[in-house]
Amino acid sequence: MAAPLEVIVTSDSGSQLWNSTVFDLHSGSSLLSYRGGNSSARTLAVLRGEFLLSAQLGKNFINVWEIQRKDQLQQKIVCPGVVTCLTASPNGLFLAAGVAEAIYLWEVCTGKLLSVLSRHYQDVTCLKFTDDSSHFVSGGKDNLALVWSLCSVIQLDLSHTPEPHLHCGLMGAQARVATASLDQTVKVWELSSGELLLSVLFDMEIMSVTFDPCEYFLFCGGSDGNIFQVSLCSQSLSRDKSFQSDNDGNQVFKGHRNLVTCLSVSMDGTLLASGSHDETVRLWDIQSKQSIRCLTHKGPVTNATIMAAPANMFLPDSRPAVPLPRFSRHLHASEVDAGESGEVCVRLGLCTQEEEETYLQKADRLNSLMNAVTDKSVFGDGENTKVRVAELEEEVQTLKKINKDLYDFSSQLLTKPT
Structure with a gap:
């Protein structure tokens, strides 16, 4: 039988025999089971299509499996506290985890802890990268959701404090963010500007939210077990509205x-998977709103996601192209340790850091300004132009002298006998 293109990966808090299970999307048959503990909610992640990761329920470590070796727990990533949420960047370069009110960011190729971000005032509850891995979004119990620029977070200037932007939630394909809250609202934001695009009020708490791939609909999971479908293409759609079931795309599952x-x-927008504390995962036909399959679990469902099946998930003899290193528990490793490890680390975002202008660069810039004197619109006519030229010539001579003195000093220092 051919390997499926899409699978459902689920976990629950009550199973004693396995941690996570892979089901066929269309037949509902169980394909794989990963053993070892139980996964916390919002901590199931696939890294590079080669590793399955999940945070142990109530513990301070992350379980790692090679995705095709279901019975072997490869390693554990020890964290400073209980992991509340976990996500991997789509490009496979970074791993982010929420621990209490802090966000820990690792570089996958070296295992180094790049940054610890403490901008939330209460526990971080959800993390999500953008499709291009350039930003990630964090939401917490403090009613805040922050969008972080990855380049600003991992830059080498440790004195710089990265500034987040106030947004929230799960990422849509068109740079929109959806947030669900216990205040009975779901909000849709524009990622780049933080502008509120839509606010929908419900008569109960909303526990989960997602878009379809084309962003025609917004699906919201309620605390009463109902799932609400909100049309994002309605002609009568206003920015603030209350949910009402109608024939214009707003429906209830x-x-x-x-x-x-x-x-x-x-991926084709026809099927919806939902996990619930009633210990079931249901698969819905979106067009008919009918439940076409019910997958029973042994405890409240903590994770349920539809994903493209990694190429080597069903190839027992395959191995990851690059093994995972040991992940660091400390933010700043010593220079000695870094030298002994023999690692070469290529860091993103260095080209975005501003460098101080050298004396020669200043001289070239001033010379360019002098050449622009011929344009009367820059400095004017007559005596004003002559005065300005004289000032610039004097400054250029001063800079040249400083540069020569620095060169002579450096030469004497380097050639001085030891």
């Missing part, structure tokens, strides 16, 4: 008996 904790839509 009924079937769960407890709060809906996770939602995911298939």
